[in-house]
Amino acid sequence: MSLTAFLHSRHGRGFSCRAEIEAHHAAAFRRFRARVMPRSPFYRGMADLPLKALPRMDKARLMANFSAINTCGIDHDAAMQVAIRAETSRDFRPLIGKVSVGLSTGTSGQRGLFLATPRERRLWAAIMLGCYWPELWRRQRVAFFMRADNALYRSLSNPLVRFAFFDLLSPFEDHLARLADLDPSVLIAPARILAMLAERQAAGGLALSPRRVISVAETLSPEDAALIERAFGTRVHQVYQATEGVLAMTCRLGHLHLNERWLRIDRDVIDAASGAFCPVIHDFTRESLPILNYRLDDVLIPDPDPCPCGCASQRIARIEGREDDVLWWPSVTGPRMVASEAIRTAIACLPQPLRDYRVVQQGRMLHLWLDAAAPGAEPALRTSLAGLARRLGAEPPALVFHRGLPPETDAKRRRIRVLPEARTGV
Structure with missing residues (x-):
């Protein structure tokens, strides 16, 4: 499946129409209800229910039922201990068996856990590399700025990719010499870090020449996007990823699309005039911790115009922020x-x-x-x-x-x- 995901992400034409997307989701859910839901004690008796009849989830309810929802037999408290130990020691290598465990504080500050099996880590890496690997024939150097490392992110490493993690909890200045020595061909960081690096580059304190610049974890404002693109001379791409999955990515033309090949994302509309909605996620690739009928409090503004790239997956004009902001x-x-x-x-x-x-x-x-x-x-x-x-x-x-x-x-x-x-x- 990883090779298929890589080829789809790299060379796929995308969906041609909504009917094709709906048929794809229906087939994916049939497979998911047959193969995955019976392995989850929580969902085992619900495999015959339609999606909308499943319990509405949010982070609090998912965490309250974590031990019963996950298909790996992992206890919530045991996973939390592993995640907290990794956060405090800054050693993110320990796994539970072969399953990586991560801790998410989220923008609301409420703690959450996520799991990733080896298969899920390979799939995520295949999608990311397929979309954003600059040149297949050249070894890449990836600088990845995040609050916490995880085996999921290290799955980007392979003989052709040198992956370097930069810990956001370390002082910003401490990263600069190592970053300059790496001279990354792919630079991945939250928007505020990219903006700080762009300011340093514009002032002559850095001389980086990345082939791909990717904003993650935060809303990218137009001001910061313009600053980053001027400083590095290349388009800034976005990956809209939450603990609950990769929700959207930019296409080859730089427009943000919902990730409808791997997720079904329904809409809870909060403003009819703009179409602003909170996404309700059904992830048919997440087997370790099923994410079904899960409502995020992020607010997305849809773009009604079709994308010139030709893909019919919903185009997003912007991520407005959290619902309560x-x-x-x-x-x-x-x-x-x-x-x-x-x-x-x-x-x-x-x-x-x-x-x-x-x-x-x-x-x-x-x-x-x-x-x-x-x-x-x-x-x-x-x-x-x-x-x-x-x-x-x-x-x-x-x-x-x-x-x-x-x-x-x-x-x-x-x-x-x-x-x-x-x-x-x-």
Whole structure:
């Protein structure tokens, strides 16, 4: 299956229409219910149920039933001990039998576990290498920045791939000499790390020449994408991967598509006007820890236009962020969703230049930090946001401007955030 996955990812034409995708998913679920669900004590008696009749899952429910859901006979507490020991020692080599165990904190801070069998690790590596290996005939050097290593990621290594893990819990400066010595042909990192490396490259502190740059783990903002592409002279690709699986990847033209060859992703629409939805995942490749009818709280904005690449898998305009970090402004007919993209556009279109910004919604107030903004930026932005509110038929929040930038309390350096008290009372 790994070779098939590699060839599909590398040379496959993609799906030609929705009917082909639906037929593919139906066949995959038939195989999954026959081969995998009977091996899970939790799902054993549900193999004849339709997908939508299966229990709705989220991280809390999955972890509460971890021992019964997984097909490897692995106890939750034993897996958690292995994962925590790896995190504290920073030695990620130990397995449970042949199964790798990983710990996820997630953006919500709630701990979760994931498993990967040798087969699942080979499949993941085949998909990634098929999509993003620059030249098959040349040995590649992969720099991978993540919070934790795992046998899943090391499965990228082979005689033609030199894989190097860079620990995000180590000081950033400590990585630079080793990174320069590696001179990676493939650079994989969260968006904020790529932006920091791009800034260092632009200032002359690095001279990297990667053939592929891939953003993972965080939402990639248009500002950071432009900075990264200027610094490294190549398109930045995205892999939208959660603990629950690889949900989306960029095609050869750089457009983000749902990963519908390996997952079925249904939609829980939260805003009819934009089509914004939270994905509900059914992963027919994950045998160790079945992921079925699993709702994420990420918000995706679909792109209604077909992709020029020809693949019919749903194109995603952008990843808006977590559901509880979406801006909502009040209106006479109820709360109106305000896309982060609209705020970014308002700031990008200011006639006055600025270096950087942060926007934080807190209750009925919108706090704005405009770093090194030219005179006149504040009144211009007030006018622009008032116009945005009129177009949405919404009431704009009170605007509070600050100088400089706030202390970085958000590990993922989101420029637009919503504090918990802003999510009620709109």
